[in-house]
Amino acid sequence: MSMILNQTSIFNDNFLLNSEFAKTLYHNYAKNLPIIDYHNHLPPDYVANNHQFENCSQVWLAGDHYKWRAMRTLGIDEKYITGDAPDKEKFKKWGETLPYTVRNPLFHWSHLELQRYFGIDESLNEKNANNIYVETARQLKLNSHSVRGLLDMQNVELICTTEDPIDDLKHHKNLKSQDVSLKMSTAFRPDKAFAVENSQSFLEYLEQLEQVSHISISTFDDLLEALDSRIAYFHENGCRLSDHGLEFLPFYETGAFDIKALFSKIKNHKNLTQDEINYFKCETLKHLCKAYHKRGWVQQFHLGALRSVNSRMLNLRGRDSGWDSIGDFSQARSLGQFLNYLDTTNQLTKSILYNLNPADNELIATMIGNFNDGSIKGKIQFGSGWWFLDQKDGMEKQMNALSNMGLLSCFIGMLTDSRSFMSFPRHEYFRRILCNLIGKDVANGELPADEKWLGKIIQDISYYNAKEYFEF
Known part of the structure; x- marks a missing residue:
């Protein structure tokens, strides 16, 4: 078999680059930049042990x-x-x-x-x-x-995996102790700490949280204390990001339900109503988001996935095996109310909002502008096309909505959100699409052919904005 690149292949040096200006932008400004992959689900033990x-x-x-x-x-x-x-x-x-x-x-x-x-x-x-x-x-x-060899091939500078609060982060510690240039951080993902849809599974999780936090969880306040201790532990070990996967971000005024009574109901193995479930999530998230702000973390919200739709195959193959889809949840009002709740007391930290439904592109693009208050460049971000939307059409629509209603130049760019060590060419894919988008505008006379300025914008979106935003 020939291992030599065939220049007649569509996957040649100018793949997806449909103008001379796009080619210049990609080859001279984007191609050789390092990769900061600030959100993925890679197994950290494989990285630490160089699997x-x-x-x-x-x-x-x-x-x-x-x-x-x-x-x-x-x-x-x-x-x-x-x-x-x-x-x-x-x-x-x-x-x-x-x-x-x-x-x-x-x-x-x-x-x-x-x-x-x-x-x-x-x-x-x-x-x-x-x-x-x-x-x-x-x-x-x-x-x-090897795993690190694969990452090095793609010029990966930093990866940020995603861990539950009960994780001991031993693999992150292990890699940090080694003399390697690759950096590996983590994102705090506390979804199970407010997954009260099923009281039995939630109580089983609380037992695990008790063990690692050394805090007996008998009340809602105990739960928050245990989570605070894990946030402190993650922070001590270099974590500066959180992540949450939600159908939508619920908002209720505090006191709409009696949170102590709801916690007691769960402890007695009784299931909550849907409103009670959403209220519990809201109150837990309010506390968590204030804790993130206190430590200067970035918080991420992945919104809009309808998960585990096929119950028969879910039972056979488990979660995250391909039975999820785009959801059509109402997002705007409660999202705005939640962010406003934090902003009112100036406790809204840097935030990234990802939507899975493309119908919400303009919604998110305008929502971030409500809370970009001039204190930090691009403080509230419209996250890159995610999951079903991390393809050419999805990326272009996300960037077009952001361009029309915000500032594309402040965008922190692409991530893999992947479990595969072979997914990093998606950064190249994104950079090619970005360069082609700008190149097309130049060809159409909609942007000036200012190579150095537009090249800087491309470099910022591809690498430098993320490096500054996360302070990596």
Whole structure:
């Protein structure tokens, strides 16, 4: 098999760059910048221990529900997706699938990943899947293709994983003690601390929180104290971000329900009503967000996912295995009220708002302007296209909405939000799309052909804004 780049491939140096100015912006200003991946779900133990994958199925297919959904749609049996089929057979089934993903971002991502990590310019298909499996397995045994080697190939400067409050952060500590240039931070993700939809699972979680915090949790105030202790622990270990996954950000005036009575109800294994559930989340989040502000953290809100829609397959395969979709939740009023509640006492910290429903693009783009108060550049951010929207159309729509109603120049750019160490070419994908967007405006006479100024804007969005915003 040829490992030499074929310049007749669509995935050549000027892929997605449709004007000379776009090419100049990308190659001279964006291409060689380091990557700050400020939100992902990578396993930190693999980073700390510099894990070596045995084959491409392990590094590329395992945990990737984007690929799993495509394979299922094509009628591939689950045993080749999340089942017990051998790794090679799973890879071959993915090889059968990829040619049928045309116009899905998987087609672009997958070919870029094969090129960037393995130098393979062939289009993966049923006929060459076996040979590509063998070749990638050979390369993955090399030191250059360890976990840190893969990150180094993409010029990754920093990754920020996502951990529950009960995590001991031992892998982050381990990496920090090593003499390596790669930096790994974490984001505090306390979703389980207010997941009171099921009282039994919530109480089981409280037992774990009690153990790590050394605080007996008998009341709501005890819960907040335990969370405060974990925030302090995370802060001591370099954490400066939080993250929350919510259908919407609920808001109630304090006192709308008796929080002590709600906590007692949960402790007695009784389920709450939907309003009571939302109130509990709101009161917990109010406290957490004030704690983040006190420590100068950045808070992130991922809004709008309708999770675990297929209960039959959820029971068979578990969460985060591809049974989620875009939701159509009402966002604006309660989001504005919640942010305003924090801002009224000047306790609104730097915040990033991500929406999963593209219908909410303009909503979020205008909401951030309500709370950008001049104290910090880009204090409230409209997060990059997320999950189902981290593809070309989704990225362009997000950036167009931000451009029309805010300042694209202050945008902190792309993240992978991924569980895969092979997902980092998505930063290249984003940078190419960004450069093409600006290049198109220049070609249309809508922006001046000021290479140095627009090049600086591109560099800021691709790297420097994030570095300044997170103080990495």
